[in-house]
Amino acid sequence: MTIQQPQTRIQKKNREAILDAALGVFSDHGFRGATLDQIASAAGLSKPNVLYYFASKEAIYTALLSGLLETWLDPLRAIDPDGEPVDEILGYVMRKLQMSREYPRESRLFANEIVQGAPRILDQIEGPLKELVDRTAGLFLGWMDDGRLARLDPHHLVFSIWATTQHYADFSAQVTSILQTEGDAHIDQAETFLRDFYRRALLPDSP
Amino acid sequence: MTIQQPQTRIQKKNREAILDAALGVFSDHGFRGATLDQIASAAGLSKPNVLYYFASKEAIYTALLSGLLETWLDPLRAIDPDGEPVDEILGYVMRKLQMSREYPRESRLFANEIVQGAPRILDQIEGPLKELVDRTAGLFLGWMDDGRLARLDPHHLVFSIWATTQHYADFSAQVTSILQTEGDAHIDQAETFLRDFYRRALLPDSP
Amino acid sequence: MTIQQPQTRIQKKNREAILDAALGVFSDHGFRGATLDQIASAAGLSKPNVLYYFASKEAIYTALLSGLLETWLDPLRAIDPDGEPVDEILGYVMRKLQMSREYPRESRLFANEIVQGAPRILDQIEGPLKELVDRTAGLFLGWMDDGRLARLDPHHLVFSIWATTQHYADFSAQVTSILQTEGDAHIDQAETFLRDFYRRALLPDSP
Amino acid sequence: MTIQQPQTRIQKKNREAILDAALGVFSDHGFRGATLDQIASAAGLSKPNVLYYFASKEAIYTALLSGLLETWLDPLRAIDPDGEPVDEILGYVMRKLQMSREYPRESRLFANEIVQGAPRILDQIEGPLKELVDRTAGLFLGWMDDGRLARLDPHHLVFSIWATTQHYADFSAQVTSILQTEGDAHIDQAETFLRDFYRRALLPDSP
DNA sequence: GATGAATGAGTCTTCATTCAT
DNA sequence: CATGAATGAAGACTCATTCAT
Numbered sequence: 001m002t003i004q005q006p007q008t009r010i011q012k013k014n015r016e017a018i019l020d021a022a023l024g025v026f027s028d029h030g031f032r033g034a035t036l037d038q039i040a041s042a043a044g045l046s047k048p049n050v051l052y053y054f055a056s057k058e059a060i061y062t063a064l065l066s067g068l069l070e071t072w073l074d075p076l077r078a079i080d081p082d083g084e085p086v087d088e089i090l091g092y093v094m095r096k097l098q099m100s101r102e103y104p105r106e107s108r109l110f111a112n113e114i115v116q117g118a119p120r121i122l123d124q125i126e127g128p129l130k131e132l133v134d135r136t137a138g139l140f141l142g143w144m145d146d147g148r149l150a151r152l153d154p155h156h157l158v159f160s161i162w163a164t165t166q167h168y169a170d171f172s173a174q175v176t177s178i179l180q181t182e183g184d185a186h187i188d189q190a191e192t193f194l195r196d197f198y199r200r201a202l203l204p205d206s207p
Numbered sequence: 208m209t210i211q212q213p214q215t216r217i218q219k220k221n222r223e224a225i226l227d228a229a230l231g232v233f234s235d236h237g238f239r240g241a242t243l244d245q246i247a248s249a250a251g252l253s254k255p256n257v258l259y260y261f262a263s264k265e266a267i268y269t270a271l272l273s274g275l276l277e278t279w280l281d282p283l284r285a286i287d288p289d290g291e292p293v294d295e296i297l298g299y300v301m302r303k304l305q306m307s308r309e310y311p312r313e314s315r316l317f318a319n320e321i322v323q324g325a326p327r328i329l330d331q332i333e334g335p336l337k338e339l340v341d342r343t344a345g346l347f348l349g350w351m352d353d354g355r356l357a358r359l360d361p362h363h364l365v366f367s368i369w370a371t372t373q374h375y376a377d378f379s380a381q382v383t384s385i386l387q388t389e390g391d392a393h394i395d396q397a398e399t400f401l402r403d404f405y406r407r408a409l410l411p412d413s414p
Numbered sequence: 415m416t417i418q419q420p421q422t423r424i425q426k427k428n429r430e431a432i433l434d435a436a437l438g439v440f441s442d443h444g445f446r447g448a449t450l451d452q453i454a455s456a457a458g459l460s461k462p463n464v465l466y467y468f469a470s471k472e473a474i475y476t477a478l479l480s481g482l483l484e485t486w487l488d489p490l491r492a493i494d495p496d497g498e499p500v501d502e503i504l505g506y507v508m509r510k511l512q513m514s515r516e517y518p519r520e521s522r523l524f525a526n527e528i529v530q531g532a533p534r535i536l537d538q539i540e541g542p543l544k545e546l547v548d549r550t551a552g553l554f555l556g557w558m559d560d561g562r563l564a565r566l567d568p569h570h571l572v573f574s575i576w577a578t579t580q581h582y583a584d585f586s587a588q589v590t591s592i593l594q595t596e597g598d599a600h601i602d603q604a605e606t607f608l609r610d611f612y613r614r615a616l617l618p619d620s621p
Numbered sequence: 622m623t624i625q626q627p628q629t630r631i632q633k634k635n636r637e638a639i640l641d642a643a644l645g646v647f648s649d650h651g652f653r654g655a656t657l658d659q660i661a662s663a664a665g666l667s668k669p670n671v672l673y674y675f676a677s678k679e680a681i682y683t684a685l686l687s688g689l690l691e692t693w694l695d696p697l698r699a700i701d702p703d704g705e706p707v708d709e710i711l712g713y714v715m716r717k718l719q720m721s722r723e724y725p726r727e728s729r730l731f732a733n734e735i736v737q738g739a740p741r742i743l744d745q746i747e748g749p750l751k752e753l754v755d756r757t758a759g760l761f762l763g764w765m766d767d768g769r770l771a772r773l774d775p776h777h778l779v780f781s782i783w784a785t786t787q788h789y790a791d792f793s794a795q796v797t798s799i800l801q802t803e804g805d806a807h808i809d810q811a812e813t814f815l816r817d818f819y820r821r822a823l824l825p826d827s828p
Numbered sequence: 829g830a831t832g833a834a835t836g837a838g839t840c841t842t843c844a845t846t847c848a849t
Numbered sequence: 850c851a852t853g854a855a856t857g858a859a860g861a862c863t864c865a866t867t868c869a870t
Contacts (some may be wrong), residue, residue, distance in 0.1 A: 008829095010829085011829090014829095028323065028324065029239065029323060030237050030239065030240060030319075030323060031240070032236065032240035033237065033239035033240065033323070033864085034238065035864065035865085036864075036865060037863095037864080037865095041334075045830085046830070046831050046832085047368075047831090047864095047865085047866090048830075048831060048832085048833095048866085048867085048868095049829075049830055049831070051865085051866070051867090052829070052830070052831095054270075056865075056866080057864095057865065057866090058342065076209060079253065089277045101218065108322055108323075111318075111322045111377075111378075112237075112319075112322055112323070112393075113244075114377075114378050114381050115315050115318045115319055115322065115377050115378065116235060116237065116240070116315075116319070117234060117235065118251060118380040118381060118382045118384070122380065122384060125231075125281060125380075125381055125384045125385070126384045126385075127286060129381075129385065130385045130387075133385050134385075138232065144356065146264065152400060152403055152404055153396060153399065153400040154395060155385065155386060156397055156400035156401075156404075157400070157404075159371075159375075159378075159382060159397075160371050160374075160400075162374070162378075163370040163371045163373075163374035163378075164366075164367045164370045164371060166370075167366060167367075167369070167370035168270050168366075170318075170321075170322050171318075171321050171369075171370075173321050173325040173329065173332075174325060174332055175322045175366060177325070177329060177332045177333050178332070178333075178336065178337045178340050178341075179362060180337075187864090189360060189362075190363055190366075192360065193359060193360040193363035193367075194363075194366070196257050196359055197359055197363075197364075197408050198408075200357060200408045201404050201405075201407045201408040202407075215853070217853080217854075218854090219855080221854090241845085242838090242839065242840090243839075243840065243841090244838095244839080252855085253855070253856055253857090253864055254839095254840090254841090254856090255841085255843090255855075255857080256854075256856070257854055258840085258841070259856095260853070262841095263840080263841075264839090264840070264841095318857095334851095386831085411870070422832070424832080424833075425832085425833090426758050427799035430836095442737060442738065443737060444651050444653065444654065444733075444737060444742065445654075446650065446651060446653045446654035447651060447652070447654065447737070447859090448652035449859085449860065450861065450862090451859090451860080459834085460666060460694055460834070460835060460836090461661075461835090461860095461861090461862090462835055462836080462862085462863085462864090463833075463834055463835070464835075465862065465863085466832095466833070466834070467858085469862095470862075471860095471861065471862090485662075496794045522736050522737075525732075525736045525791075525792075526651075526733075526736055526737070528791075528792050528794050528795050529656070529729055529732045529736065529791050529792065530649065530651060530733070530796060531649065531652060531794045532794040532798070536794065536798060539794075539795055539798045539799070540798045540799075543795075543799065544798065544799045544801075547799050548799075554716065556718035564821060565817075566814060566817055567810060567813065567814040567820055569799065569800060569810075570724075570807075570810060570811055570818075571814070571815035571818075572813075572816065573785075573788060573789075573796060573852075574785050574788075574814075574815075575723075576787045576788070576792075577784040577787075577788035577792075578780075578781050578784045578785060579673070580784075581780055581781075581783070582780075583765060584732075584735075584736050585735050585736065585780075585783075585784075587738045587739040587746075588735050588739060588746055591743060591746045591751065592746070592750065592751045592754050592755075592776065593746075593776060593845090594751075599857080603774060603776075603777060604777055604780075606774065607774040607778070607783075608777075610772075610773055611773055611777075611778075611781065611822050611848095612822075614771060614822045614823075615818050615819075615821045615822040616821075617812060629850095629851085631834065632850090635850095656842085656843065657843075657845085658842095658843080658844095659847095666845085666851085666852095667852050667853085668843095668845090668852090669845085669846085669851075669852060669853085669854095670850075670851055670852070671846095672844085672845070672846090673850070674852075677844075677845080678845090781866065808834085814837060
């Protein structure tokens with residue numbers, strides 16, 4: 001049982017409206033490029049009222065980032081150590097790709113932040129994220145030792161999955177411009193490609 | 208013989224100093240986040256003097272982007288249609304990775320721009336870049352038809368190379384934070400990983 | 415029934431203070447010569463607060479011009495088609511002169527604008543103003559045909575009235591410098607002069 | 622015999638080019654609205670070179686104004702005290718109108734200056750101009766006493782002539798917009814109108 | 829809770845003028 | 850004579866934040 005901040009229903013609703021609006025604005029324009037005006041009007045509130053709920057623009061931003069980080073790591077946690085290695089990893093790839101489809105704004109939010117040196121989130125990266133990745137890398141190493149997974153640097157394997165899947169959210173402007181696709185179509189194609197691609201790369205050589 | 212803009216030595220020097228300073232500032236903070244003050248002082252010039260050489264902040268930015276796009280595409284052009292398919296592509300991967308090592312600022316400049324929807328460079332993406340990628344995809348398809356390259360969607364293969372190699376420049380804050388590496392070390396590791404990774408994925412199945 | 419912009423008392427007061435201050439500054443220095451600083455301090459507001467009420471310097475200027483154009487044309491509309499021709503026109507001359515006395519700033523505002531080619535008000539001149547003048551010219555022509563008014567080009571008659579009456583507002587620096595008068599005295603003199611002058615010019619020749 | 626500033630031919634040519642360019646720019650945009658850049662490029666010189674010939678922007682402006690004032694008053698001086706009064710004054714009206722046709726830029730230059738309170742030319746107005754106008758007014762009074770000219774305030778008669786004739790240069794934007802004329806056509810019409818108009822106003826009543 | 833009003837600190841840009849050659 | 854280079858001062862406008870109600 002945790003102590004609850006006394007929050008009326010309307011407060012909760014408004015905080016969520018602000019965070020949702022901020023997600024759209026920050027992911028489109030980055031931290032500096034976003035303005036409180038944009039956020040306020042997207043949230044349907046007045047600017048001072050936004051600052052009633054959050055102390056500052058930066059407070060909105062960090063609240064957003066830390067609130068999302070958990071969700072962001074869920075697919076990684078869902079890897080089953082007792083599962084079939086290649087299937088588990090392919091499943092992870094697909095879940096990550098699915099997130100690019102369903103939560104492109106979140107992906108671009110992180111992308112913006114990290115490209116600019118992660119000034120406001122580095123702590124959380126160095127803490128829980130690193131630990132989780134290290135643990136996963138250990139799991140992969142074990143699978144490789146057992147000969148059930150091709151031998152590759154496990155950390156960089158994770159990076160490659162992040163890179164290839166988030167690419168479809170973060171760089172969608174470029175991807176759709178080259179493919180001339182509409183809506184989600186490029187991600188449908190990516191699904192097939194990435195499944196083939198990773199299966200080939202990950203299947204251990206037959207003895 | 209082309210008409211030369213009359214450019215004195217000092218003009219050339221200062222224009223280059225400005226573009227170099229701007230590269231650093233824009234890649235660190237994005238277009239909106241960058242200020243002329245930062246650029247001017249990084250270039251060792253006064254703010255009005257910067258505007259003596261470029262009409263506006265935006266003019267600096269676009270001069271930078273279009274000046275770099277050519278260089279950015281060179282590695283793709285260097286693929287030899289008469290070479291050994293897997294080697295050619297691995298060579299391309301290595302060249303791209305090398306660019307992440309040598310020109311991380313350029314990479315982040317493009318990343319910033321594209322993540323935010325490529326508002327100032329979309330034209331050039333839809334034009335020359337698309338054409339070059341389409342041509343390369345055709346080349347890959349031919350190689351696949353000949354059985355010299357694993358059958359994979361060629362466009363998405365290119366995307367995966369961009370994603371995995373540029374990741375080490377664009378998201379280096381995250382990568383080095385997780386790996387706890389210094390300097391270039393993470394790219395040294397990436398080199399080994401990506402070579403193995405792409406070789407496995409690209410080698411055609413033996414008949 | 416028109417939709418009212420919700421305007422609090424303080425908003426109305428400040429908007430009016432700004433427009434009044436702007437009238438003084440713009441009529442003294444023209445659009446380019448006027449600064450927001452001057453307007454703000456004349457209105458007793460801070461510069462950003464002025465921009466809280468009007469989007470830009472230009473917005474203040476055009477609000478001023480279009481708000482005044484109606485008033486500016488009232489004397490012309492007040493000419494009674496059923497009145498005695500010479501008296502009606504003399505009445506118009508006197509009303510215009512009265513406006514130079516009471517609203518010299520407004521007169522100079524328009525003068526500044528038109529001397530510089532009317533870049534921001536040409537539309538309204540070509541529209542409602544032209545129509546009103548054309549209509550009045552038609553009325554004058556009818557009176558001339560009836561022999562109740564000396565035959566003169568009616569459009570240029572209107573121009574002459576504008577020129578001679580507004581002269582006392584627009585060029586008052588010159589007029590008072592030559593006459594060495596103080597305050598309104600030159601307009602008192604002008605009243606007598608213009609009455610005689612126009613009566614002589616307008617009375618039809620006796621048959 | 623006056624001391625000559627040593628002026629080479631090229632110096633004279635450039636000074637004149639600058640003054641001519643400045644006349645165009647200042648009359649179009651007023652003192653504040655004009656920029657040295659516009660003047661320099663209209664004169665075909667570099668900005669520093671313009672300032673080699675004139676100490677400052679203001680120096681160009683005042684040189685222009687005082688250089689033109691003489692010419693501006695010539696038509697008034699040309700009134701012949703021994704001529705036929707009405708004809709002499711009509712001749713003056715026509716000469717002034719002719720100046721609006723031939724030198725509209727000069728007219729607008731003075732108009733801009735005087736509308737804004739004549740801050741840079743008031744001295745010259747209070748000096749030579751006042752004296753000349755007073756003298757002319759005396760001449761007119763004599764004619765009126767002799768019964769050869771309608772009795773009207775002579776100073777204001779001069780003002781009316783300035784107002785009605787310069788109107789076609791200073792307010793040509795408005796005039797041509799209302800008349801929908803091209804080029805000089807409105808001045809052709811004005812010639813007829815003003816001749817009739819002033820003849821009617823000036824002819825003394827038959828005894 | 830909510831908002832109209834207000835502002836200080838920037839941020840880009842302009843421009844007359846100066847400097848050095 | 851002429852010009853490329855440089856700049857201080859100003860000016861329009863933005864924006865996160867605060868104040869008062």
